[in-house]
Amino acid sequence: MIIRIFLTAVMALVAAALSAQTPVYLDNSADIEDRIEDVMKKLTTEEKIAMIHAQSKFSSPGVKRLGIPEIWMTDGPHGIRPEVFWDDWDQAGWTNDSCVAFPALTCLAATWNEELSYLYGTSIGEEARYRNKTVLLGPGVNIYRTPLNGRNFEYMGEDPFLASEMVVPYIKGVQSNGVAACVKHFALNNNEINRHTSNVIVDDRTLYEIYLPAFKAAVQEGGAWTVMGSYNLYRNQHGCHNEYLLNDILKGEWGFDGVVVSDWGGTHDTDQAIKNGLDLEFGSWTDGLSAGSKNAYDSYYLAAPYLERIRSGKVGTEELDDKVRRVLRLAFRTVMRQDRPMGSMLSDEHYEAARAIGDEGIVLLKNEGSVLPVRPSGDCRILVVGENAVKMMTVGGGSSSLKVQREVSPLKGIEDAFKGQAEVLYARGYIGDPSGEYNGVTTGQNLQDSRTPEELLAEAVSMAKEADYVIFIGGLNKSPHQDCEDSDRSGLGLPYGQDKLVSALAEANGNTIVVNISGNAVAMPWIDEVPAVVQAWYLGSEAGNSIADILSGAANPSGKLPFTFPAALEDCPAHSVGEYPGTRRNDGIWDIEYREGIFVGYRWYEKEKIRPLFAFGHGLSYTEFSYGKASSDSRTLSGDGSLNVSIEVSNTGEMTGKEVVQLYISDLKSSLPRPVKELKGFRKIELEPGETAEVTFTINKDDLSFFDADRHEWVAEPGKFKALIGSSSDDIRSEVTFELK
Ligand code: BGC
Numbered sequence: 160m161i162i163r164i165f166l167t168a169v170m171a172l173v174a175a176a177l178s179a180q181t182p183v184y185l186d187n188s189a190d191i192e193d194r195i196e197d198v199m200k201k202l203t204t205e206e207k208i209a210m211i212h213a214q215s216k217f218s219s220p221g222v223k224r225l226g227i228p229e230i231w232m233t234d235g236p237h238g239i240r241p242e243v244f245w246d247d248w249d250q251a252g253w254t255n256d257s258c259v260a261f262p263a264l265t266c267l268a269a270t271w272n273e274e275l276s277y278l279y280g281t282s283i284g285e286e287a288r289y290r291n292k293t294v295l296l297g298p299g300v301n302i303y304r305t306p307l308n309g310r311n312f313e314y315m316g317e318d319p320f321l322a323s324e325m326v327v328p329y330i331k332g333v334q335s336n337g338v339a340a341c342v343k344h345f346a347l348n349n350n351e352i353n354r355h356t357s358n359v360i361v362d363d364r365t366l367y368e369i370y371l372p373a374f375k376a377a378v379q380e381g382g383a384w385t386v387m388g389s390y391n392l393y394r395n396q397h398g399c400h401n402e403y404l405l406n407d408i409l410k411g412e413w414g415f416d417g418v419v420v421s422d423w424g425g426t427h428d429t430d431q432a433i434k435n436g437l438d439l440e441f442g443s444w445t446d447g448l449s450a451g452s453k454n455a456y457d458s459y460y461l462a463a464p465y466l467e468r469i470r471s472g473k474v475g476t477e478e479l480d481d482k483v484r485r486v487l488r489l490a491f492r493t494v495m496r497q498d499r500p501m502g503s504m505l506s507d508e509h510y511e512a513a514r515a516i517g518d519e520g521i522v523l524l525k526n527e528g529s530v531l532p533v534r535p536s537g538d539c540r541i542l543v544v545g546e547n548a549v550k551m552m553t554v555g556g557g558s559s560s561l562k563v564q565r566e567v568s569p570l571k572g573i574e575d576a577f578k579g580q581a582e583v584l585y586a587r588g589y590i591g592d593p594s595g596e597y598n599g600v601t602t603g604q605n606l607q608d609s610r611t612p613e614e615l616l617a618e619a620v621s622m623a624k625e626a627d628y629v630i631f632i633g634g635l636n637k638s639p640h641q642d643c644e645d646s647d648r649s650g651l652g653l654p655y656g657q658d659k660l661v662s663a664l665a666e667a668n669g670n671t672i673v674v675n676i677s678g679n680a681v682a683m684p685w686i687d688e689v690p691a692v693v694q695a696w697y698l699g700s701e702a703g704n705s706i707a708d709i710l711s712g713a714a715n716p717s718g719k720l721p722f723t724f725p726a727a728l729e730d731c732p733a734h735s736v737g738e739y740p741g742t743r744r745n746d747g748i749w750d751i752e753y754r755e756g757i758f759v760g761y762r763w764y765e766k767e768k769i770r771p772l773f774a775f776g777h778g779l780s781y782t783e784f785s786y787g788k789a790s791s792d793s794r795t796l797s798g799d800g801s802l803n804v805s806i807e808v809s810n811t812g813e814m815t816g817k818e819v820v821q822l823y824i825s826d827l828k829s830s831l832p833r834p835v836k837e838l839k840g841f842r843k844i845e846l847e848p849g850e851t852a853e854v855t856f857t858i859n860k861d862d863l864s865f866f867d868a869d870r871h872e873w874v875a876e877p878g879k880f881k882a883l884i885g886s887s888s889d890d891i892r893s894e895v896t897f898e899l900k
Contacts, residue, residue, distance in 0.1 A: 630674060811849075
């Protein structure tokens with residue numbers, strides 16, 4: 160009897176111990192919400208507090224006792240960042256954390272191809288999953304307000320509709336791997352200078368029409384599981400604990416049920432962090448942003464200080480429970496999903512995806528006399544000039560910096576593409592920034608050159624005279640004050656004396672082709688001197704192959720600009736009527752007022768009738784597309800109805816090619832000022848020579864609406880509208896007028 164009681168007690172203890180260790184929550188049978196409530200009952204306050212802040216540079220603890228795994232974050236957004244130490248930014252020195260670098264998000268946006276966005280998301284999500292990451296810190300959708308923003312290359316351009324359409328498939332692709340996307344930086348983080356101390360002043364209409372739509376689409380259509388708060392302030396509160404942005408809009412109006420993650424070091428105040436919508440704190444030091452003691456995690460704003468407030472009764476646990484439920488929801492959607500795929504990395508498919516996105520994102524800006532594609536004949540000599548022809552671009556730029564398995568340089572891509580057809584020579588031309596290190600990752604390249612600018616220019620020019628083609632490959636790079644996080648550019652011009660060099664090359668050789676590598680618009684004072692200009696972005700691992708595909712004609716260019724190239728910086732709205740970088744207050748905060756309002760990008764240039772260097776949506780092809788006459792199936796649109804506008808597009812050239820057919824809406828009469836026109840649809844189609852396709856756009860009330868700040872709602876005013884269809888914002892081919900009843 161005694162023995163039996165003893166045995167039963169032992170068995171109960173064993174069972175209890177076993178059940179405590181078995182991750183019972185991996186059982187997917189119950190609904191996630193039920194499982195969350197089940198866990199909530201078992202958690203102690205201390206465990207809950209531990210779950211809502213970091214335990215290392217990139218991870219937060221789960222609850223070991225209950226089998227809830229850790230959450231691991233990674234940058235993002237162009238490839239999977241190499242591993243750093245637990246509590247340090249230094250490289251951990253892994254030998255298996257190299258990745259495939261995908262093209263920068265500006266390039267993805269320039270493809271105007273949603274299928275490629277899904278491919279991008281799926282591929283990078285697979286790499287993240289294979290590396291056992293829970294959250295990918297990307298994509299970014301901050302609107303391009305000024306070409307000086309050092310971080311524009313990580314975003315999707317100046318138009319809220321384009322960014323919205325392009326961000327959704329990326330998120331779906333990432334999350335199909337059981338990895339959460341983290342849409343960043345919410346919101347109004349439109350410059351890097353003073354990024355922690357800028358207080359944005361913007362009216363509600365502009366906020367809702369320009370700066371929020373891509374985030375809203377990411378959350379509501381993409382179903383993003385996490386969102387990252389921004390560093391800057393708005394209404395004098397930091398983005399990571401901003402009552403209006405996070406509580407009222409994101410979680411209130413949009414019904415976001417996921418996790419708000421702080422940007423690294425973006426949390427500044429325990430009480431605001433508790434109340435204003437932050438769920439998961441990362442990257443803080445003990446005293447916030449400045450460097451502090453190691454292992455500061457217990458001193459995080461949402462750690463001991465929060466626990467102390469709860470214990471002393473200063474605050475309740477309602478907010479804590481909400482945060483924990485969200486973190487658990489994230490865990491159940493990701494690390495606790497039994498059916499998660501395993502992912503893969505460095506696969507041929509990922510390289511192919513990177514190349515396909517690069518091929519379709521590169522924009523042919525100018526091609527006079529069809530100098531491109533380069534078709535070598537006889538003893539052809541191609542001279543490649545410029546630092547960016549050889550410089551690795553995947554290292555640098557800030558948190559998006561990568562450690563790649565391989566990166567094909569433009570020079571190598573060109574050499575391979577023209578092997579046996581032309582002799583490819585190289586001249587450096589200018590010295591930009593020979594360094595190649597970020598956060599302990601080095602390119603291994605030695606780009607030092609002790610020659611003077613004059614010597615380099617003279618060499619390039621004399622070689623140019625002997626060449627059949629000169630391909631100048633320059634632009635910006637990922638060094639501070641170029642395209643780089645935490646700093647902005649100092650001007651629109653190309654650095655390192657490149658303008659002078661381009662002019663000299665153009666004078667020496669009539670077949671001088673400029674390839675500009677950047678994530679931003681640059682000034683081109685020599686534009687009339689050269690016959691061809693190609694906008695190549697930061698293209699990642701397959702950079703050289705994509706550039707060579709376009710130059711050689713192996714791929715027909717089909718990218719379109721996701722932002723305007725202004726002729727001069729003063730032409731830009733932010734630098735003309737808006738503020739940049741704002742006005743410094745006595746407390747050290749910079750008030751930056753977006754006085755240009757909704758007139759951002761092409762909306763401004765069109766209103767002011769300022770001719771840009773290259774317009775939004777512009778991009779040429781090696782073939783020609785002709786547009787028929789647009790027609791609609793109705794002249795009126797009523798209430799919740801819709802109407803269809805169709806147009807025939809034909810490839811009248813000699814090469815198969817892709818065209819982005821763009822739909823803009825123009826409100827002919829409105830009670831509020833409205834842009835001349837706004838992008839409301841686009842379709843990328845592929846046509847063989849002689850082929851015609853009909854493209855149909857469906858227009859409804861949403862496409863005609865503006866945000867009425869007084870009523871705090873979207874309003875479509877009855878009256879006449881025009882549907883404008885074209886090949887770019889400044890190349891409208893046909894239009895249809897209709898009326899909203
Ligand atoms: C950046 C984020 C990034 C984070 C983690 C921050 O400095 O603003 O975009 O995800 O660091 O590296």
